[in-house]
Amino acid sequence: METRCHVLHPSCRVRQEAFGLLFYDMQGPRLLFARTGDMLDAGVIARGLPVEQALRARAPSSRAAAERLILHLVEKGFLREQPVC
Amino acid sequence: MSNRFVEAGLSAPVNVTWEVTLACNLRCRHCLSAAGPPAPRELTTQEAVGLVDELHRMGVFQVNFGGGEPFLRPDFEDILAACHRRGIVTCISTNGTLLDRARVERLARSGMVAVQVSLDGARRETCDAIRGEGTYERALEALGLLAASPIPTSINAVLTSANADEIPELHDLAGALGVALRVSRFRPSGRGAGAWDELRPDAAQLLGFGTWLAGRGDVRTGDSFFSLTPQERMGLGLNLCGAAKLTCCVGPEGDVYPCAFLQMPEFRAGSVREEPFAGIWEGSRVFRALRRLRIRSCESCHRFDRCHGGCPAVAYHLGRDLGRGDPECLERCVSAVAAGGPGRAREELEP
Numbered sequence: 001m002e003t004r005c006h007v008l009h010p011s012c013r014v015r016q017e018a019f020g021l022l023f024y025d026m027q028g029p030r031l032l033f034a035r036t037g038d039m040l041d042a043g044v045i046a047r048g049l050p051v052e053q054a055l056r057a058r059a060p061s062s063r064a065a066a067e068r069l070i071l072h073l074v075e076k077g078f079l080r081e082q083p084v085c
Numbered sequence: 086m087s088n089r090f091v092e093a094g095l096s097a098p099v100n101v102t103w104e105v106t107l108a109c110n111l112r113c114r115h116c117l118s119a120a121g122p123p124a125p126r127e128l129t130t131q132e133a134v135g136l137v138d139e140l141h142r143m144g145v146f147q148v149n150f151g152g153g154e155p156f157l158r159p160d161f162e163d164i165l166a167a168c169h170r171r172g173i174v175t176c177i178s179t180n181g182t183l184l185d186r187a188r189v190e191r192l193a194r195s196g197m198v199a200v201q202v203s204l205d206g207a208r209r210e211t212c213d214a215i216r217g218e219g220t221y222e223r224a225l226e227a228l229g230l231l232a233a234s235p236i237p238t239s240i241n242a243v244l245t246s247a248n249a250d251e252i253p254e255l256h257d258l259a260g261a262l263g264v265a266l267r268v269s270r271f272r273p274s275g276r277g278a279g280a281w282d283e284l285r286p287d288a289a290q291l292l293g294f295g296t297w298l299a300g301r302g303d304v305r306t307g308d309s310f311f312s313l314t315p316q317e318r319m320g321l322g323l324n325l326c327g328a329a330k331l332t333c334c335v336g337p338e339g340d341v342y343p344c345a346f347l348q349m350p351e352f353r354a355g356s357v358r359e360e361p362f363a364g365i366w367e368g369s370r371v372f373r374a375l376r377r378l379r380i381r382s383c384e385s386c387h388r389f390d391r392c393h394g395g396c397p398a399v400a401y402h403l404g405r406d407l408g409r410g411d412p413e414c415l416e417r418c419v420s421a422v423a424a425g426g427p428g429r430a431r432e433e434l435e436p
Contacts, residue, residue: 013172015097015144019090024099024146026174026197027237031099033090 005050006070006079014078016042023078032078034069051079088393091330094376097143097366099327102334102345105133105161106153111180112276113203113216115243115284117345119275120153124337130160132339132358134167139362141171149176151345153337156183162191169195176201178241180220181227193234201241201267202227207254211247215284225262232263239265239305246283249290253297256304267305268294273402274346288421291413312395312414325393329354329375333366341365343375346398375407383410 008014013024020036039062044054051073055066073079106127109120128136140148148168155161155177168175174197181202192198204224206212212221224240231238240259242248248255252268259266273281286294295313298304311324328343335341339357342348354369366372380394394400395411403412411417 013146013174015146017090017096018093022095022099026147029100029147035090 003083005052005082006074007048007050007082008045009078009080012078014042014045021045023073025078032073032076034073036066036069039066040069050082088325091325091327092376095331097140097145097363098333099145099331100147100149101140101145102149102151102332103136104152104334104336104345104348105150105155105164106158107337108157109152109154109180110157110182111154111217111220113180113205114280115205115215115245115271115277117272117275117277118151118153118348123153123157127158127337128339128357130163133160133164136335136339136357136362137164137167137171137173139357140168141173143363143366145173147174147176149178151178154180154183156188162188165192165195165198169197173197175199178203179227180216181224182220184227184230186230189230189234189236193236196235199237199239200231201239202231203242204228204240204255205242205245206248207251207258211251215245215247228262228264237265239267241267241269243269243271244286244290244294245271246286246290249286249294252294256301265303265305267307268298268310269307270310270396270399272346272396272399274348274398278402288413288418292415292418292422295415295418312392312411313418324391326375326395326397328397329372333372335362341369343372344398346396347401378407380408380410382408383414386416388414388416 009025011025011027013026015022019033021034021040021042023032023034039056040051041054041056045051051070055063070079074081104118106123107118107120108123112121156179165175176199178201192200202224203216204212204221205215206221209221212224213219228238228240240255242252242255244252256266271277271285273285291313295310298306298310328347333341333343333354334345334348335357336348341354341357341362342352343354352371354371355365357365375397378397383389383394392411392414395414397407399411399413400409401407
């Protein structure tokens with residue numbers, strides 16, 4: 001059972017673009033272009049729901065790529081970890 | 086990597102500069118909009134809130150409000166509130182003269198607004214000579230109120246020949262007030278065109294500023310100086326013009342332009358009174374042309390990957406040609422100073 005999940009940082013916004021997800025941090029301001037294609041549903045993330053719920057693709061390789069992306073986004077401050085999903 | 090995505094075209098601007106009114110209670114000599122009386126047919130409250138709705142639907146992250154002096158619009162706080170209710174972050178560029186404690190408290194409640202107060206010199210005489218008598222003191226009062234609030238606040242200074250030597254002092258002043266410093270580039274648009282010869286920084290001043298900036302990661306510049314940005318700051322900002330790619334400008338009457346410095350009939354991309362903003366962003370001839378613009382004359386320069394030709398607006402204002410390359414880029418400044426020292430630098434920077 002998952003004990004943690006990741007949500008959009010309150011100072012950040014996200015939207016869908018043709019290449020994937022475009023993140024915006026109003027504290028910077030900073031932009032991050034994530035080449036995710038349609039792997040993740042920006043609408044889910046934008047509503048503050050866990051990124052784990054935004055994963056469209058179910059293949060193990062996609063899940064692994066998504067996990068790497070999530071770690072990167074946490075490092076960059078666009079996502080933050082929450083203890084319970 | 087991000088340049089490729091930007092040049093391919095985004096579905097919406099990241100941010101929009103919105104000059105909500107042309108009305109201003111000051112007559113700054115370098116004003117990019119030549120603000121003064123309000124424009125004859127400024128957007129109504131209903132039209133403005135309708136535009137906010139549309140920006141929200143498109144996913145615009147931030148609106149940067151300017152003018153004119155935005156607070157001269159009686160409904161300005163309503164427009165701000167409309168943005169905040171929809172999750173759009175805002176930044177207000179103001180001269181500070183209409184800010185009082187009650188207004189600052191109202192603004193602070195949203196938690197979604199930043200404020201830039203214009204101050205064009207670290208010394209009273211420098212600032213007042215550009216912005217008008219008493220503006221220095223009034224800006225400092227506004228900055229004091231804002232600094233005591235949770236609102237992210239910055240001093241916004243336009244770099245000119247008159248204040249170039251005071252920028253470090255202005256940085257110290259900002260630090261003492263507990264606010265940030267943002268330095269913007271002077272461009273020859275609006276009233277700035279008439280004051281250009283007198284107020285434009287010369288090559289030596291631009292180079293001096295660039296060198297100073299290298300060690301000041303806390304100083305914000307937006308994308309103003311990307312053609313002058315030293316290596317040390319390259320990671321902090323853009324390395325290409327964002328007009329019509331990442332941003333655009335909406336004028337007081339709803340006309341849409343690539344940027345605030347190209348508000349001229351030949352760059353009018355459309356009007357939100359005549360067609361949806363999304364259609365203008367996606368399909369206007371002007372925007373498409375800017376997205377395709379390549380500064381061929383700069384492509385052989387060793388810095389081309391760092392600035393992509395610089396600011397097309399300055400090139401256009403000085404040479405009526407978007408494709409000529411930024412006349413104030415780092416390379417040209419270096420060449421101008423090497424050719425004749427600061428005394429000749431102004432002449433050598435002519436396009």
